[in-house]
Amino acid sequence: MQQNTNDWALITGASSPIGQQVAMHLGGLGYSLALLGFRHREAMDDLCTTLSNRNIRFATKQISLNTQASLDQVITWLDGLSIKPGVIAWLAASGVMRPVKELNMHHLGWTFQVSAFSLAIITARLAPRKLIVISSTGATRVVENYGALGAAKSALETMLRYLAVELAPNTSVFGIRAGLVETSAAHRLPDFDTLRTSVLSRTPMGRLVTPADIAKLVGLLASEDLEMLTGSILDLDGGLRLVL
Structure with a gap:
């Protein structure tokens, strides 16, 4: 559906691999x-070059969303x-990957401010027609060393x-709870290769989620009239949640 x-x-989080695909x-x-x-200034510069080459209008700002x-x-x-x-x-996320016993108030405060609290302030002020929030399986499942980010999600x-x-009724709000996505952030998880093998063995569709998968669903939610779906969180995990 072509937009005006x-x-x-x-x-937000536009310089991440997922953010680039969504953009x-x-x-x-x-x-x-x-x-x-x-972060990822070079990635943002590359994205801007690509958008310029495609004649897509854009504006950018480098800023952390951790303070009022x-x-x-x-x-x-x-x-x-x-x-x-x-x-x-909304893709903004930041935090440390450590066991909960190694977290302090600074770690948790920063993670929650960037990943969750800023969403409320910005969205309430702007009141868009559509809000699409990217969450992760770690919001409902335990992933090693993901306690801070999982709680924030x-x-x-x-x-x-x-x-x-x-x-x-002026804003429709949707969530996407993405499964394991093979990005640089995912590779910082402990024993990523073992985790990847485990997830693949239990995923009916036989592959990991890609940034392009998330981008396509964001585009669908942004462009189609789906207001009666508001408040829903869609699992995008290739069926992983269905398998014990």
């Missing part, structure tokens, strides 16, 4: 893109460019449900 090119999509897919559907990223001041800066930046996003694709899903109620 005046329709903007705000993408290129939404850009291909006709959306103009407001891209937020913090930084969130205010995002709103000011968007206002200054007269951008009112019709769609928000669980909080993210809870916030999604509250936003779906409080922003209705």
Whole structure:
């Protein structure tokens, strides 16, 4: 479904492998893109080059979403460019991968602020037509050394449900709970190769989720009239959740 090119999509975590795929897919559907990223400056530069070559309109800002001041800066930046996003694709996530016994308040505070709390502030201020939140299997299942991020993703899903109620009927809110995606972040998990083999052996579709899989589902949710699905979290895991 081709969009009006005046329709903007705000993408957080845009410099990540998944964020890059989401940006290129939404850009291909006709959306103009407001891209937020913090790390991976080179990846963001490469993404901008690709978007420019495809004549996709975009604006970028490098910022961490861990303080009220930084969130205010995002709103000011968007206002200054007269951008009112019709769609928000929320991929922002940051945190340490350690056992819970090795976490401190700084680790947890940072992880929750970037991965969950900032979603509430930004979305409530912008009130987009569509909000699409990327979660992970770690929100409901235990993954070694994923305690901080898993708990933050669980909080993210809870916030999604509250936003779906409080922003209705003008905003439709959807979640995507993605299974194991083979990205650089996943490779930081302990014994990734063993985990990968285990997941593949129990996944009916016989492969891992890819960033392109997530991007296609984001595009579908962003472009189609699915308002009665609001508040739902869709499992994108190739059927892994079905198998003991």
